[in-house]
Amino acid sequence: MTDFFTPSALSLHRQSSWIRWFLRVYWIIIVLHGAAQLFAYWLIPYDITTRDFYMDILLYPALMMGTAVVIAELIHKWAPKYTFFSLFGAGAVLSLEIIHLNMDIRIITAMLLLPIMASTIFFRMDLTLFTSVLQTIAFLAMYFGDSWFRTFLTPFDLLSVPIFLLVSTLVSAIIIISGRELVQDLERAQKEKRQIMKQSRKDAQTGLYNHSTFQLFFDTALERGQQGEGFHLALLDIDNFKMVNDQYGHRAGDLILLHVSRIIRENLEPHDMAFRYGGEEFALLLYGKELHESYTVLETIRNRISETDFDELGGKAVTVSIGLKSYISGISRENLFEETDSLLYLAKRSGKNQIAI
Structure with a gap:
């Protein structure tokens, strides 16, 4: 009133x-x-x-x-x-x-x-x-x-x-x-x-920040990195996600994306940021910690996901592969992302359900 x-x-x-x-x-x-x-x-x-x-x-x-x-x-x-x-x-x-x-x-x-x-x-x-x-x-x-x-x-x-x-x-x-x-x-x-502007920055399916918002915050992180504030970039991909969609349907796949996003969000620290980069791939910006501390955060996320049984998959779990790289002074935007992406695929080629740093 x-x-x-x-x-x-x-x-x-x-x-x-x-x-x-x-x-x-x-x-x-x-x-x-x-x-x-x-x-x-x-x-x-x-x-x-x-x-x-x-x-x-x-x-x-x-x-x-x-x-x-x-x-x-x-x-x-x-x-x-x-x-x-x-x-x-x-x-x-x-x-x-x-x-x-x-x-x-x-x-x-x-x-x-x-x-x-x-x-x-x-x-x-x-x-x-x-x-x-x-x-x-x-x-x-x-x-x-x-x-x-x-x-x-x-x-x-x-x-x-x-x-x-x-x-x-x-x-x-x-x-x-x-x-x-x-x-x-x-x-x-x-x-x-x-609220509309805030929503336009979010991915409607997962509630995480979307691809375009990642690009903006990635640029900001690089600017801060050039000023001496280190950060880490992580790329996370759900393993065998195409098989999930093919075997259990796209509705189940959407729910798995939602569950994985929730686990990521719940285990990040307040100043860290998570984005849905596209499809079943996620990007994370981790601030204010050493590389081994970021690794610990990501390992917690990886374990939580692999230990969670999803009703949508008949009680089975999914796994994720992660590439993690620290910002190095002088590295370009493209090189940092490409090298992190290469680490992600190294984790997949090495057996999946692991982190490559």
């Missing part, structure tokens, strides 16, 4: 930059509001003394709004846990101060809606609800605590403003829910894409 009261991964990733953006905008609002008041005073006659204008209309409000933003800045720096509360608290101070100074403008109370709508940027329902409650309390406090403010409002305003705040909150909630669902859809699509 979606939790709309906690930030999504996307909002967490971006929230720090959005907070800085909000704080910068707050400063811009303070400057623009002061400039607008100043130009209006110069161009429109005010029934107020020059001193009262500069002190009561410009200086005191700017100090109050600036102090709120500075506090938000400090909280964001030193107590980030409370950043959002201080951020939208400062927004409430700015909106109420602007409304208080411009109450003769009929539509100015719409400023109360802006912090609520702005909170949707973070896709967090708790922030929107907090901001909505904060703005409602602030409006009611101003209405009942400021007789001059009440002179500019009608009884209809007392009813309509809280309704507008509620509607704004509901619209913001819809935006948040739809936005969060969109983010989840995008994350799900990305996950599915990664």
